Amino acid sequence: MFRAAMDLLEYQGKQLFARHGVPVPSGSPATSLEQAVAAADEIGYPCVVKAQVLIGGRGKAGGIKVAADRDEAEAHARAILGMDIRGFTVHEVWIEAASDIAEEYYASIVFDRSAKKPLVLLSKEGGMEIEEVAERDPSLIARVHVDPLIGFQDFHARRLCFEAGLDGDLVRPVGALLAKLYEAFVREEALLVEVNPLTVGGDRSVTALDAKVTLDDNSLFRHPDNAELRNLSAEDPQEQMAKERGLTYVSLDGDIGILGNGAGLVMSTLDVVAQAGGAPANFLDAGGGSKAEAITSAVEVILNNPNVKAVLFNIFGGITRCDEVAQGLIEAFSSLDVTVPFVVRLDGTNDVQGRELLSQADLPNVHTEATMLGAAQKVVELAAGAR
Amino acid sequence: MFRAAMDLLEYQGKQLFARHGVPVPSGSPATSLEQAVAAADEIGYPCVVKAQVLIGGRGKAGGIKVAADRDEAEAHARAILGMDIRGFTVHEVWIEAASDIAEEYYASIVFDRSAKKPLVLLSKEGGMEIEEVAERDPSLIARVHVDPLIGFQDFHARRLCFEAGLDGDLVRPVGALLAKLYEAFVREEALLVEVNPLTVGGDRSVTALDAKVTLDDNSLFRHPDNAELRNLSAEDPQEQMAKERGLTYVSLDGDIGILGNGAGLVMSTLDVVAQAGGAPANFLDAGGGSKAEAITSAVEVILNNPNVKAVLFNIFGGITRCDEVAQGLIEAFSSLDVTVPFVVRLDGTNDVQGRELLSQADLPNVHTEATMLGAAQKVVELAAGAR
Amino acid sequence: MAVLVDTDTRLCVSGITGREGTFHALNNRTYGTQVVSGVTPGKGGQDVEGIPVFNTFHDAVAETGANTAMVFVPPRFAADSILEAEDAGVRLIVAITEGIPAHDELRVYNHLASKPDVRLVGPNCPGILSPGKANVGIIPASFFKEGNVGVVSRSGTLTYQIGNELAQRGFGNSSIVGIGGDPVPGSSFIDIIALFEADPETELIVMSGEIGGSAEEEAAEYIAAEVSKPVVAYIAGFTAPEGKTMGHAGAIVSGVAGTAAGKAAALEAKGIRVGRTPTEVAEVAAEIAASLTA
């Protein structure tokens, strides 16, 4: 579920599109006011100043502005750089040539997990409310599955265009854009490419005016250039720290730190803690075969969150050996200043040895429990006491 | 059978390989002595002067010579340029850096018509006598079919290398070369790519020291650069003339010109003429739906061969309309100086009209026959009379 | 009975608005084939003498229940059209187009190989004629009448020649199937002979091969092992020069040189009679037919 994926900023997505021939407006990124104005001068006026954040609704939040001249460009860049958009700080803007827009369409390619094939979507109803369109009248969105072994064929493109109701003169250019988009999806090993809006100009040329791209972390070893695009500034500090240590961590709102091995067991642990009346502070999967070192790292990440009042370790050993987990916890306690209580439940491979190690170490304020349910109830009780 | 295909000269094949990363020695082509010497100077000594002809056995014929210095390069180029190798005149040489050769292997990729898959071959027994190896001990040639929808995988490469008995240190470099060769095969839409020898140097580097590439004429519209590589100088003049006119023509040794529609019918016509005691001068398929113009062209090509003593037209109309064929023959007679007898057999679509047209035109020395067998017998008789 | 095409055939013609497409679609309809629709992208909504034209095969199948496709588009568009027909649910695709790139054919063949209920005949073939029932393709139907000889052939015009020789001796045909002479035909001799073996109307099978490849040798094995009906074969190309393409690599691969003499020998080794000329094929067929009646 918490599959490692990497969202690109709009401009990173457009640069990726451009490598595969998808038509995009020309532009430049800028992280400072000076860079922004220089870029606008270079591109010419009118141009558009666009906030680069990994969240939707930029336009409504005032993060996209047209500048008729240098003064406006400077004013917009000043307003947008540093702006907060739904919790994300704008560290970068993209200055791009203003486009002549006659129509706004929607196109995307996603993994259809059910069909196990890429699914290409095309609609004339582009713009912001595509989800609403999907709900109101699904027939307005043409959908075509592609057999990945044979790839995107001309007939797929024609079928999408005809079924979406495009004018005859747009079948070829939009079809060509979709073919290039598919190439980008496959060659860059994306999980999602989305163009909303895909614009038709007064001259009937087609352009990807926005770009949403999600890449597959697991494939980045084949794409060293993409691997460098990571936009760490937008990430939660604990999540960033966890990622650097190779752990899967998601921040939550509660006060009980959670560590488990295996995504399913961790999710289940969150549920059981919630049922027991507690509020998890995080999801942290230490992974299969967690070694002592990984456990020490994980404890550090969890405790880095100041909200954490108590921590639950829920380990069911398969590849993971419980004695390794115990060892990791002991090391964490020796190197960190731990002030919150821990509840530890160890079951599975080498559980007896693990529990024995813990008992010998006699760590302060560490409680062992025999069952997952018992451990959850105990940690909720301890967290409540610490509030 | 007479599928339109295009053989490349060695150096053209190497340049094509290089585009896909297959390691080849550096070199330059030359069509004159001056160019050859300049190329040799540029490459440095020792270098190799190699005749560029579309026929095997160049080495034995003295068409491949190592030059230790400029004098030798000049002498070799002088000897080789213009040399006749098994009926092919050498118009071009390839000057390449001399290689350090420790071992000579064989690799190729062909269409396996039976399996309907590309077949990759690899053998340690490279060099000239690969066919003999194939016959003597087929187990010396490793063979792997590739599913074209999934492409050449690492395991295909490993299996070929291990089954061919390569040393462990060569599995990776030879495997990588095969992967690139497969990429060249697919991307360039080749019918055959062959590397013989594939050399291993003293430093264990691997190189494609020769290149035999056959491209698919039908795909050249997608490869405009390749389409320009045609090496017309090596082709038979009638074949060249026919190709320019879009006809499929193969020169033969006899004196009876043959024209038919459809490769199968033409082949069958050759057989029937041979059975009747005649010797066909050519294979000429005017194609399905032959129009009058194509027929006129075809007559011109046939009569361009001075050996032709008589001509047989064998047409069974399907798409081809017999009246069009008759019209084409009449036009040919009006524009050409025809001195040999023609036997014409028209059957199928619009045959009555075709025969009527011919009868009205009353062409000199044109005989119509009702059956294929009768027509063959008649043309053999006429050719014998003209000898 | 007949094989592949008959009175249940509902034909959709890809490229119907082209000159050749229109000509043969109407020709097939005149013969009695149910030509229910055509496909030409961008011309959806038009018609060709009453045959409705659609932008996509999907529309054509949905609107007209087409179960058979005939592909007449130029070579560079043909693979796409075949794949589209399959994707739209058509189960028999007859590709007439000549000159399709070999790698396109390879991809199409291997893709369809995973769809056991879909059959491709061709490309570069004259199509299929079931006399008295349906004609899908360009075979000149007037030369052929209903009967009990099934003909399968790699060549177009040679098929007409052989069919004509058979007709002159009074034979009619259950079906005549042109499988095409390309290196990667969608259906092989074996595929079609298996259909004839199962077809009650077919009593005698004529197989017309030619030099190149090993399809005839493979058919010889199959016929010996699986076919109870008499088969007469013809091979064209005894006088042909050695193939100018593929050189010797082809022989290394298949272990056979693909010569006419080699093919005839392989067939005769399995007890299959081979006529040396189209005329002789008809004579052998007549002889076998006489022995069947006797």
Next chain:
Amino acid sequence: MAVLVDTDTRLCVSGITGREGTFHALNNRTYGTQVVSGVTPGKGGQDVEGIPVFNTFHDAVAETGANTAMVFVPPRFAADSILEAEDAGVRLIVAITEGIPAHDELRVYNHLASKPDVRLVGPNCPGILSPGKANVGIIPASFFKEGNVGVVSRSGTLTYQIGNELAQRGFGNSSIVGIGGDPVPGSSFIDIIALFEADPETELIVMSGEIGGSAEEEAAEYIAAEVSKPVVAYIAGFTAPEGKTMGHAGAIVSGVAGTAAGKAAALEAKGIRVGRTPTEVAEVAAEIAASLTA
């Protein structure tokens, strides 16, 4: 009886000379699984505590009659290893490897889809345990004993947790099948539930799902239509935050949001009971088992 692995399993381990590969290959052998060979390119001729190692799956299959593969190689080599096992004739491939690129999984899945006699379980799964018969993978076998409950799960450790809760109430298992949590699993809930339905030893099926995708919703439809045996479900992730990947495009595609609540509702709408915690799953299973006996 059991599903997928049993005493006829002849296992070949890809990546057997790696640390994890060696550990689990020997562990599986200790359990009683016939571990007949391993594959590590370049280490052909060696052995791992008596288990012969080959350079290729083709050699391993030819020499040791392996019918099942376990893939333990690093993610970048895993797709190749799965394809090699299939090409060599292995009919059950269990891929333990986590972190295989999604497009690799997609290609492998669609390639295997055209091979109906080949089954892939995983990747990113703990494998398959048929207690008392064979263990192929990393499931800690000591917690489980023979019995009549079939377990199928997207999660590894959660499977052990549920299996453990069941064991504490006296249940044994016919087989425990981890299908993995990746977006493109080789086998789905439906595939494995169909096997349990057909397995005489299995009397009760436990299905453990999690948020994301629509596999649980599809299984609910299938169970209602095709499965006669009782099924108890668990879904993990009620407390999880909205998925951070795929955003809303996923919902447009499948029409479902993939939430735990949505999945539980879909299952319950089809009459399938859903336990809210692993403990509750075991309690429901005990209740159903009691009613079966009664």
